[in-house]
Amino acid sequence: MTGVRETNRTRTTATILSAARREIAEHGGSGLSMRAVARQVGMVSSAVYRYFPTREALVSTMIIESYGNLAAALAEVTATDPAARWRELARAMRAWTLANPHEFQLIYGTPIPGYVAPPETIPAAASAARPFLEVGSRHAVGAFDELRLTAQMGEMTALVAGAQPSGAAAVLAELAALVGMLTLELAGHFVGSADPADHLVEALLDRQVATLGLTS
Amino acid sequence: MTGVRETNRTRTTATILSAARREIAEHGGSGLSMRAVARQVGMVSSAVYRYFPTREALVSTMIIESYGNLAAALAEVTATDPAARWRELARAMRAWTLANPHEFQLIYGTPIPGYVAPPETIPAAASAARPFLEVGSRHAVGAFDELRLTAQMGEMTALVAGAQPSGAAAVLAELAALVGMLTLELAGHFVGSADPADHLVEALLDRQVATLGLTS
DNA sequence: GGAAAGCAAGAGCAGTGCTCTCGGACGTGC
DNA sequence: GCACGTCCGAGAGCACTGCTCTTGCTTTCC
Numbered sequence: 415m416t417g418v419r420e421t422n423r424t425r426t427t428a429t430i431l432s433a434a435r436r437e438i439a440e441h442g443g444s445g446l447s448m449r450a451v452a453r454q455v456g457m458v459s460s461a462v463y464r465y466f467p468t469r470e471a472l473v474s475t476m477i478i479e480s481y482g483n484l485a486a487a488l489a490e491v492t493a494t495d496p497a498a499r500w501r502e503l504a505r506a507m508r509a510w511t512l513a514n515p516h517e518f519q520l521i522y523g524t525p526i527p528g529y530v531a532p533p534e535t536i537p538a539a540a541s542a543a544r545p546f547l548e549v550g551s552r553h554a555v556g557a558f559d560e561l562r563l564t565a566q567m568g569e570m571t572a573l574v575a576g577a578q579p580s581g582a583a584a585v586l587a588e589l590a591a592l593v594g595m596l597t598l599e600l601a602g603h604f605v606g607s608a609d610p611a612d613h614l615v616e617a618l619l620d621r622q623v624a625t626l627g628l629t630s
Numbered sequence: 631m632t633g634v635r636e637t638n639r640t641r642t643t644a645t646i647l648s649a650a651r652r653e654i655a656e657h658g659g660s661g662l663s664m665r666a667v668a669r670q671v672g673m674v675s676s677a678v679y680r681y682f683p684t685r686e687a688l689v690s691t692m693i694i695e696s697y698g699n700l701a702a703a704l705a706e707v708t709a710t711d712p713a714a715r716w717r718e719l720a721r722a723m724r725a726w727t728l729a730n731p732h733e734f735q736l737i738y739g740t741p742i743p744g745y746v747a748p749p750e751t752i753p754a755a756a757s758a759a760r761p762f763l764e765v766g767s768r769h770a771v772g773a774f775d776e777l778r779l780t781a782q783m784g785e786m787t788a789l790v791a792g793a794q795p796s797g798a799a800a801v802l803a804e805l806a807a808l809v810g811m812l813t814l815e816l817a818g819h820f821v822g823s824a825d826p827a828d829h830l831v832e833a834l835l836d837r838q839v840a841t842l843g844l845t846s
Numbered sequence: 847g848g849a850a851a852g853c854a855a856g857a858g859c860a861g862t863g864c865t866c867t868c869g870g871a872c873g874t875g876c
Numbered sequence: 877g878c879a880c881g882t883c884c885g886a887g888a889g890c891a892c893t894g895c896t897c898t899t900g901c902t903t904t905c906c
Contacts, residue, residue, distance in 0.1 A: 459894085584837075591803070594811065
């Protein structure tokens with residue numbers, strides 16, 4: 415019956431995805447091989463194409479999964495004081511990134527050449543950014559209070575009740591700062607200077623809570 | 631005679647590199663194909679391996695070239711007032727990045743899985759960071775003035791006369807912020823919010839000159 | 847029971863990085 | 877002038893890749 419078929423199908427899909435996850439953890443996103451995935455699940459490669467019509471489709475699904483994993487890691491944060499909460503969110507993001515570097519690079523790293531993010535990834539990306547927006551965009555931030563910039567923040571402020579446009583822009587910039595720091599840390603750019611980067615990150619967080627006006 | 635042979639060799643090497651540059655501009659770093667490069671220079675692929683023993687060696691050489699190109703773009707900046715100079719350096723970096731996205735991703739993007747930066751790239755990377763350090767690390771920055779962090783800044787402050795350890799750390803963080811913003815912009819993460827990102831970047835620069843104490 | 851749909855397997859195509867062997871061109875020592 | 881060694885491009889070949897197409901078995905539907 416249909417229900418069972420559906421179940422089998424989604425189960426096989428899940429098996430393939432978890433095998434792909436293991437592959438990516440070892441060889442990175444750009445090194446993901448459909449044939450290697452097939453081998454892991456005990457299929458021949460052409461069978462995998464029944465479930466994912468293309469390598470890119472598999473990767474896209476994994477990107478959405480990874481956004482979900484990151485969002486779940488952020489949801490574990492319990493601190494309520496704004497400054498403390500921002501710090502904990504950032505630390506959780508860093509911890510998740512260091513534990514799952516290839517997943518981080520899947521979502522924030524170099525897109526595979528020719529890759530265009532499918533629209534389904536946009537809400538997934540938003541779910542990872544939302545916790546930061548919720549705690550960080552409550553106050554206006556002077557440096558980001560420029561008309562043509564705040565005019566672009568409509569969709570961002572709609573995500574979060576009580577968000578200030580300039581605050582949302584500032585959060586965007588601070589998220590970019592976080593992503594940049596993690597990118598450079600993962601790529602080893604701090605070797606010879608701020609390596610390990612723990613202290614640099616903590617100083618960044620001090621600066622961020624000050625910039626965002628999260629007095630604690 | 632030896633001199634001529636050397637000349638032929640370096641000329642062929644240069645030809646290969648420029649073909650590889652064109653390939654990367656079109657297909658990205660991870661899509662660089664030794665055979666496609668060979669085709670472009672009218673050789674068979676095995677001949678290319680006389681000049682670059684491995685694909686990774688070709689990429690490494692291109693990474694160093696790209697650092698040089700970025701450093702050259704930064705060297706065009708003439709502003710002398712510290713705040714203006716920081717802004718101009720950042721704008722030059724962004725302009726170079728938008729004009730050469732694949733080269734940017736070559737140096738600051740996801741490393742090819744299994745890739746470890748060869749030691750030759752370290753001075754090349756430093757030459758791109760130096761102009762920012764020179765203008766931005768002259769003042770101490772409170773949020774980055776922590777002992778265990780400033781203790782890591784020895785190599786950085788040695789690069790630049792009169793650099794403050796906390797200022798150098800702050801510059802490192804601000805460079806990461808810049809890289810993060812450019813990474814997200816290139817990957818299309820701002821589509822739907824700060825796209826185009828011009829205004830967000832300008833606001834970021836306002837915030838950066840304030841953080842670094844570059845009163846203008 | 848027969849038609850239809852679902853799905854795994856296998857062969858095959860065009861591409862990849864890389865290796866190895868061959869053969870011609872060239873500079874050098876005698 | 878001739879042999880030697882070194883350089884270097886060409887070609888074949890190996891193991892791999894993403895992806896397609898055909899074949900045949902199994903399960904579901906009526």
